[in-house]
Amino acid sequence: MLRLENICLKLGAFQLRKVSLEVGQGEYTVLLGPTGTGKTVLLETIAGIHRPDQGRIFLNDRDATSLPTEARHLGVVYQDYALFPHLTVYGNIAFGLRLKDEIGTGVRHAVEEMARFLEIAHLLNRRPKHLSGGERQRVALARALVLEPHILLLDEPLSALDRSTRDRLRRELKRIHEEIGVAILHITHDLSEAFFLADRLLVMKEGAILQEGRPEEVSMRPENRFVAELLGIENFIPAEIGEGGQVFLDGMGSVDMTVFSPNPAEKFKRIYLTVPGWTIELFPERKNNIYLWHGTMTVVNLSHADGHIEVELEHESKVRLRTSVSRREAAKLPVRLEPGSAVETGLIRDGLHWVPRDDDQL
Amino acid sequence: MKSFSIIFSGLSLILVILVVIPLASMILSSDPEILKSTISDQEVVSSILLTLRSALWATLVSVIFGIPLAYLLARRNFPGKSIVQGLVDLPVMIPHTAAGIALLMVYGRNFFMGQAFGKVGVTFVGTEAGISLAMAYVSLPFLVNSAKDGFLAVDPKLERVARTLGASPWQAFFRVSLPLAWRPILSGAIMMWARGISEFGAVVVLVYHPMIAPILIWERFQAYGLKYAKPVSVLLIILCLLIFAVLRWLAERRKEA
Numbered sequence: 001m002l003r004l005e006n007i008c009l010k011l012g013a014f015q016l017r018k019v020s021l022e023v024g025q026g027e028y029t030v031l032l033g034p035t036g037t038g039k040t041v042l043l044e045t046i047a048g049i050h051r052p053d054q055g056r057i058f059l060n061d062r063d064a065t066s067l068p069t070e071a072r073h074l075g076v077v078y079q080d081y082a083l084f085p086h087l088t089v090y091g092n093i094a095f096g097l098r099l100k101d102e103i104g105t106g107v108r109h110a111v112e113e114m115a116r117f118l119e120i121a122h123l124l125n126r127r128p129k130h131l132s133g134g135e136r137q138r139v140a141l142a143r144a145l146v147l148e149p150h151i152l153l154l155d156e157p158l159s160a161l162d163r164s165t166r167d168r169l170r171r172e173l174k175r176i177h178e179e180i181g182v183a184i185l186h187i188t189h190d191l192s193e194a195f196f197l198a199d200r201l202l203v204m205k206e207g208a209i210l211q212e213g214r215p216e217e218v219s220m221r222p223e224n225r226f227v228a229e230l231l232g233i234e235n236f237i238p239a240e241i242g243e244g245g246q247v248f249l250d251g252m253g254s255v256d257m258t259v260f261s262p263n264p265a266e267k268f269k270r271i272y273l274t275v276p277g278w279t280i281e282l283f284p285e286r287k288n289n290i291y292l293w294h295g296t297m298t299v300v301n302l303s304h305a306d307g308h309i310e311v312e313l314e315h316e317s318k319v320r321l322r323t324s325v326s327r328r329e330a331a332k333l334p335v336r337l338e339p340g341s342a343v344e345t346g347l348i349r350d351g352l353h354w355v356p357r358d359d360d361q362l
Numbered sequence: 363m364k365s366f367s368i369i370f371s372g373l374s375l376i377l378v379i380l381v382v383i384p385l386a387s388m389i390l391s392s393d394p395e396i397l398k399s400t401i402s403d404q405e406v407v408s409s410i411l412l413t414l415r416s417a418l419w420a421t422l423v424s425v426i427f428g429i430p431l432a433y434l435l436a437r438r439n440f441p442g443k444s445i446v447q448g449l450v451d452l453p454v455m456i457p458h459t460a461a462g463i464a465l466l467m468v469y470g471r472n473f474f475m476g477q478a479f480g481k482v483g484v485t486f487v488g489t490e491a492g493i494s495l496a497m498a499y500v501s502l503p504f505l506v507n508s509a510k511d512g513f514l515a516v517d518p519k520l521e522r523v524a525r526t527l528g529a530s531p532w533q534a535f536f537r538v539s540l541p542l543a544w545r546p547i548l549s550g551a552i553m554m555w556a557r558g559i560s561e562f563g564a565v566v567v568l569v570y571h572p573m574i575a576p577i578l579i580w581e582r583f584q585a586y587g588l589k590y591a592k593p594v595s596v597l598l599i600i601l602c603l604l605i606f607a608v609l610r611w612l613a614e615r616r617k618e619a
Contacts, residue, residue, distance in 0.1 A: 049522050069525035076526045082519040086541050095537075096527035147527060 075144025251317025284346035417558030432509035462567025508550025512543035
């Protein structure tokens with residue numbers, strides 16, 4: 001469907017560095033990266049608004065690198081929706097159809113059908129400035145989808161909305177994708193949005209793609225600390241690999257990581273053990289082999305949130321770990337959670353992974 | 363806060379009064395009888411019509427060339443852009459009589475452009491075409507700058523979206539950029555027309571006859587004195603006020619719609 005090969009582009013402060021990616025037929029791909037990392041530039045390059053300095057763009061296996069924007073048949077929805085303010089909702093949705101079909105036969109039918117599908121049929125005579133954020137979003141989607149594009153490019157489509165609208169619209173995006181089956185490339189800095197929607201996830205930093213894969217895959221096996229942090233992992237335990245391949249956690253003893261794939265001992269001397277919050281279990285019931293490590297830690301910080309408690313634990317080696325415990329779990333614990341209480345802690349092997357440790361790069 | 367409002371309002375009011383007093387006193391002190399006879403003075407009427415017409419032509423032709431220039435200045439970066447921008451503003455800065463002489467040196471019968479246009483039967487010295495040329499030369503910045511601001515106010519993303527929806531650059535321009543920028547373009551055109559109507563210096567050098575209204579006023583003042591210059595001035599002022607009031611009203615009305 002869409003394939004980029006080694007796209008390089010320097011544009012003002014932004015730079016794309018050898019970006020290669022592929023979006024398959026009907027696939028929902030999310031490009032995740034912090035703000036200001038060149039995601040919009042990449043999207044506009046795909047749309048043909050910027051010409052890459054190097055590299056090639058393929059649409060349906062045809063080289064589209066030098067094709068003008070209007071010949072690429074792709075839909076774009078911007079963060080602020082960019083609706084035409086001088087046209088009604090109807091005029092906006094009909095814009096592309098009218099360019100193709102000057103006589104207008106079939107335009108009205110197609111517009112009305114798309115408006116019904118997106119539940120905006122009652123808004124057709126309104127001007128964009130009289131619409132809510134969520135309604136504008138639907139109009140922008142309708143305007144792009146009515147042309148049956150090869151691929152839909154979404155630039156932070158949910159960021160400008162309030163939370164409840166955002167939650168509703170992301171379910172809506174999923175429904176649209178499932179019913180129409182159009183390939184989507186969606187860029188965002190929002191992790192939960194990415195996880196909710198993505199068939200495949202691409203992680204971008206400073207104009208380069210760092211990692212790609214299914215979301216669970218990427219979050220289970222981040223390739224470096226940046227990706228791990230972007231995927232919400234807060235805990236990194238410094239570790240060193242000994243001569244015999246044993247792994248020494250910083251002051252917390254040695255652990256067996258030979259079953260990890262890939263095995264860090266094959267390539268690195270210094271790593272971080274990545275510890276997602278959910279892998280930290282307080283008072284593990286059985287000291288069996290689901291834990292990579294277990295030991296005693298001390299509660300140093302507590303903050304109460306709605307329905308759960310954020311807990312910060314400290315090991316005698318000064319290593320700190322953060323996790324959250326639901327109130328229900330907390331009530332079942334043999335000790336009360338308060339600063340200073342000692343808690344037995346286990347780290348569940350299945351959720352742990354590692355990233356190389358290169359202090360210069362941080 | 364209160365003193366701020368008072369002082370700012372006071373200073374503004376003084377300025378407005380300074381503008382209004384001469385116009386109002388001239389209009390109010392004029393004898394309706396003389397005014398009436400001036401309206402039926404064939405020389406005055408044809409001179410005013412000539413002024414309005416020449417300024418209109420100057421504006422219409424400039425729109426065709428000025429809008430593309432304004433668009434490029436708003437949207438593109440090109441080497442020498444700031445020089446081009448400076449050149450556009452230049453006619454406002456230089457004395458208009460000097461501008462008229464500069465035009466004469468190029469479009470006069472014995473000069474390069476004058477001869478080139480002469481070959482296709484267009485002469486500028488002593489013709490209506492010359493009046494329009496002089497008016498356009500000194501009032502073009504009003505159109506170009508206003509149109510440029512208009513295009514700058516159109517989010518370039520709208521043009522990009524139009525392109526992704528299948529519009530060629532021409533279609534994106536005519537269906538998105540132009541409809542969204544027409545108001546500043548129109549107001550720039552009105553300003554340019556107004557500036558053209560009031561032009562004296564550049565025109566007088568290039569075309570003394572046929573006489574546009576500002577020159578007619580000047581000639582009557584020189585030859586017969588204040589008493590004869592005033593009715594023509596009053597007539598021209600009233601006419602201009604009426605026209606611009608109507609045009610402004612039209613533009614505002616469309617804005618609210």
